Amino acid sequence: MSQSTDPPTPASAAGGLADPASPAAGIAAGYAFTGPALELGALLWDGACLPDRRIRVPLSVLNRHGLVAGATGTGKTKTLQLIAEQLSANGVPVFLADVKGDLSGISAPGAPGGRTAERATEVGQAWEATGYPAAFYSLGGIGPGIPLRASVTAFGPVLMSKVLRLNPTQEQSLGLIFHYADSKGLELIDLKDLRAVVAFLVSDKGKPELKGIGGLSTATAGVILRALTAFEQQGASEFFGEPEFDTGEFLRTAPDGRGLISVLELPAVQDKPQLFSTFLMWLLADLYAGLPEVGDPERPKLVFFFDEAHLLFNGASKAFLESVTQTVRLIRSKGIGVFFVTQTPKDVPADVLGQLGNRIQHALRAFTPDDAKALRATVRTFPNSAYDLEELLTGLGTGEAVVTVLGEKGAPTPVAATRLRAPQSLMGPVDAAALDAAVKASPLYPRYAQPVDRESAYEKITAEQAAAEAEAEAAAAAAEAEKEAGREAGREAGREAGAARPSAGRAPKPEPSLVEQVVGSGLFRSLARSVGTQLGREISRSLFGTARRRR
Secondary structure, three states: OOOOOOOOOHHHHHHHHHOOOOHHHHHHHOOOOOOOEEEEEEEEEOOEEEEEEEEEEEHHHHHHOEEEEOOOOOOHHHHHHHHHHHHHHOOOOEEEEEOOOOOHHHHOEOOOOHHHHHHHHHHOOOOOOOOOOEEEEEEOOOOOOEEEOEOHHHHOHHHHHHHHOOOHHHHHHHHHHHHHHHHHOOOOOOHHHHHHHHHHHOOOOOHHHHHHHOOOOHHHHHHHHHHHHHHHHOOHHHHEOEOOOOHHHHHOEOOOOOEOEEEEEOHHHOOOHHHHHHHHHHHHHHHHHHOOOOOOOOOOOEEEEEOOOHHHHOOOOHHHHHHHHHHHHHHHHHOEEEEEEEOOHHHOOHHHHOOOOEEEEOOOOOOOHHHHHHHHHHHHOOOOOOOOHHHHHHHOOOOEEEEEOEOOOOOEOOOEEEEEOOOOEOOOOOOHHHHHHHHHHOOOHHHHOOOEOOOOHHHHHHHHHHHHHHHHHHHHHHHHHHHHHHHHHHHHHHHOOOOOOOOOOOOOOOOOOHHHHHHOOHHHHHHHHHHHHHOOOOOOEOOOOOEOOOO
């Protein structure tokens, strides 16, 4: 059934409302919830927008995850803004990834009149210009925002393998490297720490360290080191280091009780999609590892919007996809809702898609055979519907979507074509000066703004190598001096030969054996201390191999 974006005439709207037995009435009845709910918009039926037929989503099911999909320019970003505003108003913190840089306006009141007023009238919305409490972040301080950093140790081998684009064998080797560093107390804070450990493990001194558990081939180490070099050239060094961000900061509320909207500003790293998508997964995994089980709360602790979700799954290994799937499945019981935002549902693996209970599908385009195939695949993911979904999905206007959510008892609602409400905050970015002022006014800015480079694996290995070299040089000098002293003593003895009878004396102390020299060396003593103090201290890791944070 084709849809019109024109405002309905009073007669057509009234006609949809007058017949309680009409399909429109049956659809609307599926959204008549008794508990707190977010208002999405008004039902579209038979070419008319019916403002009294409200399409809503219960607050209590938003930890059951969701999908916001649709072609470019169909209104996905405004849908995120609309949902985030209402979550904040209900005291629920929100995390938004702002890839294009146009979500900072959520902190400022919207502009009344014009198309906004027209949309509010169409859907029966009592619109009021409102700004919402927001905090702004950036990856490693690139671009405006409080810097978000993670240590390499916390990031873990699975996520690191994803951003380095390693194959499964190389991923397993990287896991051994992390295992070794954990067990020896070699903290991997930044990328130079990881590079130092890899280089050590293929050196003459380091090769025996992993021999008992498979070892590390020179070829694999070379691949990892080259991947690290390319990664650093993309600016990734900025993202790894300290102070490491505590993701629990995303769970804050404002003094007035509204949920804080955390906006990660990503325009400066748009050309590094693998990095920011994987970094978002680290944020989610870290939240999962640090939160207690809460079951199904009346409202979620946090709703996390994962924009450009297809980038997360492109080229992902089987182990990575399994970890994503398990994290999404389990994090619901921690009170965290995750919404994946992408162009078509086929961008999300079937195992993940099957766990997304709430769906907002904007228009799809069918210009090519591949587009048509994707359209048919999308239609098959919806419940049975009173609409002709293939026709409907290609005819939706900007700011319109096909909606189905979970009801309060967990059953899916009827499929509803919906004209969405207008956000009440500014639909566009705030100016750069206002954004910078908001960032520097945050109480978190002094805590995270400046990077810290403390002693870690690179410094420890470098110091050990320098000490070993210095000790070797000192030993060589001492040996040479001893030899020279012996030669001088021999010459003196020759000169005095026959002058007197040699007196009996103790036999000279023999030189220490090679084994004794090694055991007595500073490097050996240091390694022995390291093994003794680090025994049993290997880092406990979660689904992604990320270090479990001690909160």
